[in-house]
Amino acid sequence: MPIPIYQGERLEVVCVRERFPNAIIRVKEYRDDTFICVDRESIADVATFLRDDERLQYTYFVECTCVDYSSWPHERDLPGRFEVIYNLYSLKYRSRIFLKIGVDDGQEVPTLVGVYPGAEYPEREVWDLYGVRFRGHPKLHRFLLPDDWVGHPLRKDFPLGGEDVVFAQNTVGPAVEDESVPHAGESFEGRTGSEDVSGR
Amino acid sequence: MKEQTFMPSTETLFERTSDTTMIMNMGPQHPSTHGVLRVVLELEGETVVNLDCQIGYLHTGMEKEGEYQQYLKCVTMTDRMDYLSANGNNLVYSLAVEKLLDIEIPPRGQALRVMLAELSRIASHCVWLGTHALDLGAMTPFFWIFREREKILDMFEMFSGVRMMPSWIVPGGLRGDMPEGFEEKLRAFLKEFSPALEEVEGLLVSNPIWKERTIGVGVMTAEEALAYGCSGPIARAAGLAFDLRKSNPYCGYELYDFAIPVASNGDVYDRFLVRLAEMRESVKILQQVIDGLPEGPWSSSDRKVVPPPREELDTSMESLIHHFKLWTEGFAPPVGEAYAAIEGPKGELGCYIVSDGSNKPYRFHMRPSSFMNLQALRPMSIGHLIADVVAIIGSIDIVLGEIDR
Numbered sequence: 001m002p003i004p005i006y007q008g009e010r011l012e013v014v015c016v017r018e019r020f021p022n023a024i025i026r027v028k029e030y031r032d033d034t035f036i037c038v039d040r041e042s043i044a045d046v047a048t049f050l051r052d053d054e055r056l057q058y059t060y061f062v063e064c065t066c067v068d069y070s071s072w073p074h075e076r077d078l079p080g081r082f083e084v085i086y087n088l089y090s091l092k093y094r095s096r097i098f099l100k101i102g103v104d105d106g107q108e109v110p111t112l113v114g115v116y117p118g119a120e121y122p123e124r125e126v127w128d129l130y131g132v133r134f135r136g137h138p139k140l141h142r143f144l145l146p147d148d149w150v151g152h153p154l155r156k157d158f159p160l161g162g163e164d165v166v167f168a169q170n171t172v173g174p175a176v177e178d179e180s181v182p183h184a185g186e187s188f189e190g191r192t193g194s195e196d197v198s199g200r
Numbered sequence: 201m202k203e204q205t206f207m208p209s210t211e212t213l214f215e216r217t218s219d220t221t222m223i224m225n226m227g228p229q230h231p232s233t234h235g236v237l238r239v240v241l242e243l244e245g246e247t248v249v250n251l252d253c254q255i256g257y258l259h260t261g262m263e264k265e266g267e268y269q270q271y272l273k274c275v276t277m278t279d280r281m282d283y284l285s286a287n288g289n290n291l292v293y294s295l296a297v298e299k300l301l302d303i304e305i306p307p308r309g310q311a312l313r314v315m316l317a318e319l320s321r322i323a324s325h326c327v328w329l330g331t332h333a334l335d336l337g338a339m340t341p342f343f344w345i346f347r348e349r350e351k352i353l354d355m356f357e358m359f360s361g362v363r364m365m366p367s368w369i370v371p372g373g374l375r376g377d378m379p380e381g382f383e384e385k386l387r388a389f390l391k392e393f394s395p396a397l398e399e400v401e402g403l404l405v406s407n408p409i410w411k412e413r414t415i416g417v418g419v420m421t422a423e424e425a426l427a428y429g430c431s432g433p434i435a436r437a438a439g440l441a442f443d444l445r446k447s448n449p450y451c452g453y454e455l456y457d458f459a460i461p462v463a464s465n466g467d468v469y470d471r472f473l474v475r476l477a478e479m480r481e482s483v484k485i486l487q488q489v490i491d492g493l494p495e496g497p498w499s500s501s502d503r504k505v506v507p508p509p510r511e512e513l514d515t516s517m518e519s520l521i522h523h524f525k526l527w528t529e530g531f532a533p534p535v536g537e538a539y540a541a542i543e544g545p546k547g548e549l550g551c552y553i554v555s556d557g558s559n560k561p562y563r564f565h566m567r568p569s570s571f572m573n574l575q576a577l578r579p580m581s582i583g584h585l586i587a588d589v590v591a592i593i594g595s596i597d598i599v600l601g602e603i604d605r
Binding site for chain 2 (some may be wrong): 001030031033060061062063065067068072073074085087091094096098099116117118119120121122125139142143144145146153155158160196
């Protein structure tokens with residue numbers, strides 16, 4: 001059963017707009033996917049509504065992830081440095097919807113752990129790798145990285161290959177803040193992986 | 201150099217609920233944690249009160265690395281995530297890139313992709329079956345089923361020259377056609393596999409010790425499973441007939457006749473039965489693929505994405521230019537974002553790519569099924585004995601390479 005379309009808009013968009021008139025910033029359609037850009041503070045309410053509404057039944061939390069748009073050269077969907085993307089799935093219509101929120105450095109996002117318990121790990125990962133803080137999350141500490149790691153490596157200003165080499169003796173890699181470090185993976189622009197990138 | 205601590209203190213994970221409980225480490229070097237997973241358990245006697253998983257021991261930053269690789273080179277990164285079903289990872293990445301590029305793959309390419317993905321599913325389930333049984337003390341199934349897996353890996357070697365990390369499915373199609381002699385090999389394998397699986401099943405399905413260890417252990421309901429982001433066999437064992445191959449078909453899965461195995465209790469034993477039945481269904485799909493394999497090209501004819509065949513380079517200047525451009529610069533999808541998902545052996549496997557119009561992904565993210573499924577370990581284990589945690593980890597079927605990326 002495909003998702004019903006009303007006046008060119010999907011049922012979810014119509015329902016969310018009806019329930020939360022001010023929450024939707026814009027709706028983006030790209031390659032048959034629908035991205036609803038919502039206000040940051042209302043994300044938990046919108047997700048609860050999508051989950052509980054009888055017409056929609058978005059009960060399956062697929063994942064959430066984040067993108068750092070700080071070096072993005074094109075037009076953006078949302079203000080703020082980061083975008084957090086929630087991916088939900090409805091078994092009723094076999095359809096997928098994406099919710100997007102914009103968040104800046106230092107701002108907090110309401111957690112979805114209370115709505116979907118499955119949001120715990122992906123939100124922890126997003127905090128670990130991007131430094132986006134989730135308000136009300138029960139365990140927001142290092143997850144994939146060691147406890148004493150400095151910085152958030154998936155940010156665009158974090159250099160690739162710039163971390164300390166742990167198992168080599170008497171060597172110190174460049175500091176995280178040092179932005180002049182070349183990126184080791186850039187092979188086409190003339191830099192190769194064999195170049196001495198760690199300043200040793 | 202500053203000192204790094206690799207074993208963080210357990211105090212950061214959770215508070216003890218009472219004075220009579222004990223905090224205990226399982227892993228990261230425990231043989232039944234399937235890699236390097238550290239489970240911190242709070243125990244009341246032998247009963248699990250609370251637990252938390254510590255991951256990241258295999259974290260290699262593949263998502264970061266992927267942002268610095270051209271689209272074609274990024275494929276090799278995906279193999280190394282879920283290394284037990286590398287073809288599935290290649291496939292979902294290729295589907296995401298193709299969605300950005302908006303290109304179609306010819307029917308033969310689709311069928312070959314289905315074939316590789318289903319072979320991968322069987323290989324992955326073989327490893328699961330062997331190790332799961334090994335965890336619970338049954339050693340024979342491991343050796344018997346790994347014999348079958350070897351045959352699949354040999355077939356991957358025929359295709360690509362590599363057993364575990366073929367990278368044979370790439371954006372735009374495949375790296376090449378089915379090799380000569382493959383069809384006979386596959387047919388022989390399909391004939392041998394079902395009896396071999398029956399043999400292993402005979403050791404376990406009605407084995408009283410096996411049933412004692414698995415029935416009623418690690419129960420998860422369908423609603424819980426979905427809310428925890430669990431898909432695949434975990435959801436199906438709880439009674440949900442949810443399979444992306446049926447609900448949102450890709451690569452022409454709608455052309456094949458197969459069933460979604462479903463169980464009702466959602467315990468370790470049901471997940472075991474569901475996976476066994478899935479292997480049978482995969483055999484059915486493979487039989488249909490090989491019987492009705494369409495003729496024709498196996499890759500898209502879009503020369504901006506797929507390199508021209510070698511013989512064209514001698515006669516066509518345009519082909520030579522395309523060849524040169526593709527192997528130096530690569531291709532650049534239009535600006536946008538795309539998420540593609542497939543039904544991997546462990547559940548929904550997704551890939552999210554943001555393109556800024558350059559020849560490298562701006563953001564490359566995999567939605568690993570094991571990572572989300574691992575969250576189910578806590579609700580499943582609480583109230584059970586410590587020995588059952590081992591059975592539950594085995595039944596979730598995790599691959600740490602995929603969880604840590």
